[in-house]
Amino acid sequence: MTDSFRRVPFTPADADAVVAFCVGHGGPYDAVLVKTLLVDMTSDPAGVLVVRDADGIALVAAVVDRMRNGADAASLETLGLRVPLSDSGFARLVVDPAVAFARSGARRALHVALHPERRAAPDPERVLRDAGFAPAYDGFEMRRPASLPLPPSDPLPPGWTWAALDAARVDDAYAALSEMFRDAPATHLRPREDFRAAVTSGVARWRALLDGDRVAGLVRAIAHGNDRGEIRVLGRRPDYRGQGLGPRLLVEGLRVLAESGARAIDLSVEAANERALDLYRRFGFTVLTRTPVFGLALRG
Secondary structure (H helix, E strand, C coil): CHHHCEEECCCHHHHHHHHHHHHHCCCCCCHHHHHHHHHCCCCCHHHEEEEEECCEEEEEEEEECCCECCCCEEEEEEEEECCCCCHHHHHHHHHHHHHHHHHCCCCCEEEEECCCCCCCCCCHHHHHHHCCCEEEEEEEEEEECCCCCCCCCCCCCCCEEEEECCHHHHHHHHHHHHHHCCCCCCCCECCHHHHHHHHHHCCCCCEEEEECCEEEEEEEEEEEECCEEEEEEEEECHHHCCCCHHHHHHHHHHHHHHHCCCCEEEEEEECCCHHHHHHHHHCCCEEEEEEEEEEEECCC
């Protein structure tokens, strides 16, 4: 079976065709984000793994290593899958080259999420364990159904305001995100200049909760159309812990999505963040899928 599959080189000139494949074959992200991951968030085209068979592209994965997280880990992301490989083909064509690429980079570990809807092989967990990976954490996909009403927004204390994130607050927002997710293994922070470009271009739209002129919390909510939306990022600075900012940020994100026509709302959270899981459950989110994430230490 594996003889019918082969890995082919990827170049940025191939990006549009590869993005179209990913969006059309179970990719978890929209076309803009897929292209960003392929071209901007992987440090070299060699980190993009395109596997073909006689019928065309079969699988696309990428070693995302230009974003930071609390584990200082690169992430092997399966971005599109038409047909699974055999276990040996998955090891030879995806896992082994991904590990080799990640070892040549600066990150301390490589993480691989085994999404149940994107199984690239019959037993990918065994393949990863054989390659030296071990369980790192679990991720959860959660959803708030469209039937639930929008929760009320409490008035802000004096001196607090909501604002759209703009160029004037990019540096403070980036510093806030770095503080919020310093220890989070699954939340990735893109390089500062990439973050600035995304905000100033309007590609990334955020709501900032301001304590005076200081960014205390941030939420990024994305409407996907067809009554669907996503809370992509939500967090508050650590020194505001215990002040009820999490519920305020979540309600603001839901409000923004409701104004865009979205009612059924998705989000992702790692199992290590029990406080976040409890918050989302209180607001009507339920778990759709559990995803084990395996990690491999690349250096001491």
